Each structure stands twice: as C-alpha cells, then as structure tokens.
Amino acid sequence: MIIAVDGPTASGKGTIARALAAHFGLPHLDTGLLYRAVGRQCSLNHGNADDPQDALLACDFPDSLLRDPELRSERSGGLASRVSVHPAVRQALFDRQRTFALQPGGAVLDGRDIGTVIAPEADVKLFVVASVPARAERRFREMQEQGRAVSLAEIAADLEARDARDRSRAEAPLVAAADAVMLDTSDLDREAAIAFAIRIADTLR
C-alpha cells in the first residue's frame, strides 16, 4: 500500500503521515526534509538558492545532513522552497523518493507532489489543508516551545509567501491530485485529524 500525503506548509500533513505510518506499520519519508537538506547544503556551499547550478550541486549533500536540527528552522524551509523550484533539483531527488515509494510492503510519503508526480499510482492520496490563521497559530506555538522569538504576523506572511511560490512554480506545483481526498484540519485537533485520515485510508486501500 502506498499512501501519499500532500499539502501546504504547517497543514498537519507531517503529523498525519507519521501517524498513518505507525498505524499501518509502514516506513515513512518526509520528502520536505530532502529539499531542506539541499537548501541547507547550498547555503553551506555559499551558493545562491535561486541559481539552478548552485542548487543542483547541493543535491550531493551527505546523508548525515538529514539529522541536522537546523533543517527544521523557518530559514531552511524558505531555502527549500527556493531550491525546489529548479526542475534539475526535482529530477535529482526523484529516484530516491520513487524507490522509497516502491519498496515491497508499501510506504507513506509526505510532500507537495507525491500524489501527482512521485507516486501517481498511490492507493491512498490525501491532500491536507488548513486556513492561514490556523497554520500560523500552530507554527507560532511550535516556535515558542523551541524558544524561538518570532511574531505571529511574520509567520503568517512567511507561510503565504512559501505557499505562493510552491503553487505557482512551473514544475510539479503544489496542487491536489484529481483523485485525492481533501482533509481540512483548520478546526480539528491532532487526534481527530489522525482518526479521519485512518478512516479514509482504511476505506481506500
């Protein structure tokens, strides 16, 4: 069984994907982390994330970088969204994601283009959304817990900028697959969102 979980930043897709993986006993890949690693490597190389050559060179990041806590920062998220625009970067990361999706027994992947590009044949496709205020509020609380000082308005502006870039790029834009089930988590708590996702997956698989 392949489960694809796509959606914008801070929609709850990561939480839902991890819970589905645990529930069905499947391996999980957070594909955003790969793009974050490319963005981070590009900055370590003193490259420009908007330059396709610099971004492509950064795809050669060491696996150890995937464990760097800095990848979770808003800065790495912004860099990820900039390097992910380049078709050569998406191509360089394709095989790794596709191989993960096709492993015997199945897998759960979350990202932006899993149901449309990486695994269009996925058995279960979820497109997780939430309003900007709901997502900004969640991100704000996460940041506070990590002791990072940021304003709610700053987070909301950043989310909208990242969404706009992800939705408008020419290659693999953020868009729901025609056969994806929409899940709006704006008014759901964690448990309710997870229960809903498990019910959908049980129905579709």
Ligand code: C5P
């Ligand atoms: O999901 P996350 O916020 O970690 O992703 C960071 C950025 O990586 C996204 O804003 C998006 O630009 C890019 N991304 C992508 N395709 C994916 C996963 C992430 O373009 N499958």
